[in-house]
Amino acid sequence: MENLPNCPKCNSEYTYEDGSLLVCPECAYEWSPESSNEEENVIKDVNGNVLNDGDSVTVVKDLKVKGASSSIKIGTKVKNIRLVPDAADGHDIECKIDGFGAMKLKSSVVKKA
Secondary structure, eight states: OOOOOOOTTTOOSOOEEETTEEEOTTTOOEEOHHHHHHHTTOOBOTTSOBOOTTOOEEEOSOEEOTTOSSEEOTTOEEOSOEEOTTOTTSOOEEEEETTTEEEEEOGGGEEEO
């Protein structure tokens, strides 16, 4: 039996082929094998919109900053982001925030502006 990739959504190893698609029996996710390589490096915001270098984003929840007396408030707009797709700690956005300086953010706490 051939080795099929794990499910990109739930990482299940029990995937199977159904015509030209791969299917996960645990979460019912379907995807094409050709698109699986392209989707690995795509970074999406909290709403599922694809982010690109140079985009502007808005923070969707208050963020505590270590070493700072204040936090980044909900609705703070961040311009000219830079994506880091291979970040090991999950902070896949590098940016500068007024009043805080250079920061790293997770794409799960921002939405595309």
